[in-house]
Amino acid sequence: MTKFVAREQHVLRDGTVELAQPTERNDRVRGSGIAHGFANMNRPLLAAVAAIGIGLPAISHADQGLLPQMSHDRPVICGRDTEGHVWRIQCDAASKVCLYAANDELASSGRRTKPLERARDCEIEQDFDRKKMEADGFQLFQGRVDAPYGWMRDERGRIFQINFDLRKRMFFGAAYTPQKILDNPLESKRTSVDFGLLSFNKLSDGQTPTMHRIRLVQGEVHVEPFSAEVTIAHWDVSRRFINPLLRITTFAGTPQRHDLHLNLGLWTEAGGLEIHPSAGGHSTIWKHATAQGTLDLWQSEDLNSFARIRTGVGLEGQHTDGTGYRSAIVPSSAFEIDAQLDDDGFHNIKFEFTHEAPRYFVKFQNGQHFANRLKAKLTYEAVILAINDQPLSFKLAAGGEKRDDIFGVPNQWAFVADAGLRFSLWAPPRDPTPHPAGR
């Protein structure tokens, strides 16, 4: 009975911050503080204690250095002490261990300040009898109130988000390839900003689970030299087909069936704009619309992550200072990987390799009707902290480009890497269960 009084400064009813000593006297103080006024344990409480007797250990020490946390999946009851304060209690009948915690958020002094946030409803057991429970062999330890998936609660009962879905957010960020101007450190060459007005993934679960990915007004702008890319609207879908596209049965020996799954989808963009420096000024590419078919080579359980190839065609117009405007049909193909590397959404990686081959209606600078664009980009993004549960993430990106569609730009690979920060709004916790969508 000495363990739980070690952190008693948080639960003393008078709010003292002094460490209580593990003595019989302190035990009495604690007892008077939480439960001595309870009468006999009644049948519902016994049932609850019995019901939570499955699964050990009851005490979660996952968050090292903190008090053990109650399980969010097991019943919790509430009891009122002689002071009228309400306590949450969760017991494990098998291990004979109960965790208790204040039913309110606490100030640093231990004073109760306000109701717990994101806490489950808790039925008050008027007849909770701590003495009876201790006589039955139960031990009571101070703990932390449980938190829903994606959230954590500290020892004062305050809650905060620890799991982020960066595929549901509005974001903006700045990145730098370091080259500061010494005269004015606020002025930075090779600076870039990136932004996304809305990123939204929506899973339509069912017989054929489908993940819809919507992106609105997303892009980036670089300075010195200036270049910009922005896409007004993006929508793509990944599907997981339960029924195989092809069933091949072999009859050599025992007949066997071999399924060939082709998880086909769609990828579309509209209202794209690219601006690049050219020999005579700027070259502006208006990507009116692009549609591609996709084949997912790999899908995560929840369809949030994937590796896929896609191919299709688009329509664009290019205006270059000095040479004017010309339109083109653009066959394009790409290989891309988009993956969340951990369950909490902290580590995200995206790789994209694209090939675009615009076919111009009028002859281009090289006397031909076509040009080629090759692009590769790898981006890693990691959440480093959260402000008011809104994540601030670190972004590291490296990419290369080889193209012959812009006058004055040499047809050779050019590489760039930058690092920066992104601030995201919304970013709710990820889906609590990796949806075994369609499986």
Add this chain to the structure above:
Amino acid sequence: MKRALAIAIAVAIMIGARGRDARAESCTGLTGKGGRFATCFDLGNRLSMTTGSDGVGLSLALRHMITFEDEPDLVWKLEHQMLDATHATFEDRFTGVLYRGRFLRHARDGHIVLPLGGGSPKKIFLPFDIGGLAEAGRVEWVPGSTAVRIGVVKMAALFDLSRTRSFRRRIAFGPAARWDVDADRDEMTLTQHSVSPFSTLLANVRLESANGRSLANFEVEAGSVWRSKGGWGPDARAEATLERIVLAVNDHPISLVLGVRYESITDEVLAKVGARFVLFDRKDPRVQLDPLVRR
């Protein structure tokens, strides 16, 4: 300019002071014959037309909250402004914004969580709400020139010191990023790009009286902006607007609007005075136009 801002600030303080007094008053007026009329208005949900010294304008504003049953102290305050456009009547001047949104996350306990990489996350409390501003599709042109300025996108992180659950008060600041394009309307060519990669600071104060009859809004943005012709340079813009509802027709308010706007790039101060007619608006929920029926 300074004088105008001083007057605006003084009026805003008056609005704030009156706002506190107005909480107690009823939002439903009664005529001598028992007729009812609205005395409180929702300034954030309306379609309005403004005529004044700067021309004729149209604006659609919507605002709403997202609340959470399991976290009653948390609320997202979302404000949207769409198709906010003004064209000068007697000269070829136009200002319009396709979309502007302000999103503020109000929590009773603002905090920062760090680190999240390993071990036990720590929670440190902060005295502000956070949020963001997003603007897309701003277009401006001025008389006597074929130049048009297109604000492709503007985004800002907002830290709101007012920390209020309602829309009535906002004292926010934060770094802003924006990309503007100067174009020639005749030649249909882009002439200059201006980029602020979070090198400008935006500050916004909005005060709205409790009865929704008075509004003051101030916004200042200043810092360094990179331009494709000329490189880095200072840039500042400020705008102050005061609005006072002076009468209502069929409970649709008509307000007097005063404003002043400054831009360092043109070194131009524009003052405006006009009347705003609300064509459609959301009835303030405190207004009870139908008499209560005793059952």
